[in-house]
Amino acid sequence: MTLVKMGKKKKSLTGKIISYFILSIWVLITLIPVIFTILTAFKSDPEISMASFRWLPSSFTYIENFRQAFLMGDWLLYFRNSLLITVITVAGSLLFNSMAGYAFARLKFKGREILFMIILLGMMVSPQSIIIPQFVMMRSVPLAGGNNILGQGGTGLLDTYVALIVPFLAGAFGIFLCRQFYSSFPESLDDAARIDGCGAIRTYFYVFLPLSKTILATLTILKSVATWNDFFYPLIMTQSEKMKTVQLGLQMFRGSSMTHYNYLMAATLITVIPMVIVYACAQKYFVQGIVSSGMKN
Template identity: 40%
Template sequence: MQKIDKKYKYLNISKSVLIHILMYSLAILTIMPFIWMILTSVKDMSEIFVYPPQWLPNEIKFQNYIDAFNAAPFGTFYMNSLIVALSVTLGQLITCSMAAYAFARLEFKGRDIIFYIFLGTMMIPANVTMIPTYIVLSTFGLIDSLYSLIIPGLASAFGTFLLRQFFMTIPKELEEAAYIDGASKWQVLLRVIIPLSKPALATLAIFTFMGVFNDFIWALICINSEELKTVQLGLATFRDKYLTQWDLLMAGSVTATLPILIIFFVAQKYFIQGITLSGLKE
């Protein structure tokens, strides 16, 4: 009996070791492009395409970062990206919270049908809606303005679904106690539901900020003025028809990832909780 127990113990240890080796290997493969980007950002242009590939630069050139910022008004580009990303994120947190609360708690005719139709819009590719959205914005004279990047993203079917699933895990007894104390539905939402939903709200905020901050195609379509370009459009200035300045492009790309990394690490605890709990159902 002891031999059998030892056998299972060794098997479990071996299984655990193999799983950890596999996970660390995948983690290394995932982070390698990011490390290569950082190292390339401090290399000389002549060292980037040498064969065999050279990971470490012969001389660290932080001048690439200075040259990248001098090549284009990146301060303005960053400000535009932050304004758009923060505005859309705040807008989605407000609209998705209200819609999710309505679908999760309020009783009205056709609620589930409307929710499923609303959810079905997630299956429509974004490319299909680009032309109609552009025409509507053009009709109101909003093209070539930051409003054209903010307004279309103020509502989200994914965000509504994510928050609805989380709201459904909150015990109804908490709301009933608030109603007994004389709270209205608005007060229940603001003082009971929202404070208990920080993990889901943080998850939605991170997803939204990342998506908007990294968006390139829609900004390319709507923005023409140099002073209204976002970071992603600014990075495209390093790519020419015949030449790409890879050292400056990588330096700009490294700085473009910093806001996203900062937000993720700040809200990491809530993010993991939100991903875990949003899939639960009461």
């Protein structure tokens, strides 16, 4: 019996060693682009142009790249636009996704499952495949941006905050996460709320919403990163300098003859800071939210 136990322990130890080795390799592969970005941000132009590649810069005190990167564009405007779009989109997304998830999880109505399956189909459609219909819809909004009553003659909602915010106030993935999360609560919560005279709306706001800290933190991280890092959608929906986001601002470092990689990486590090702060504040709830959304009591 002792030999059997020792054999099992050996297998368990071997499995752990292999698992940690694979995880270490994966972490290293993931960190290489981050390390490359940080090191390149401190390199001078001659070091970037060297024929032989070198990882380390000659000096980490070369902060001129950050100053030049900041002076090459109206970064205060870019940050203001990205911050405004991200904050409003995340706030609206938390409200609408959680309300929809609550309705699908706790309310009984005809066609609930069919409607939920239709919404889930949205997870199978790539955003790039619907960008043209979205563009046409935003351009053809009646009485907006110089349009007539038929939605013709002007630009509609293009090049406005509305075009960058409204399409992302709710999404299939957020509704799915919230629905799974609210499905994990016992029916006794609804019964107790009904006994106290609460309807569906009051039950949501006074019972379920205060218990939703983990899933809302998870959605905050996911939605913040997706909105802040979005490049393709603002590129299509905006034309003017005043509506540029930080991701569009990074384009200025790409010239027709050369790309200033040191300035580009320095600016990239600056643009990453807000998302690092968001993740640092909400990361302790992130794993809890993902796990709890897949559990059902």
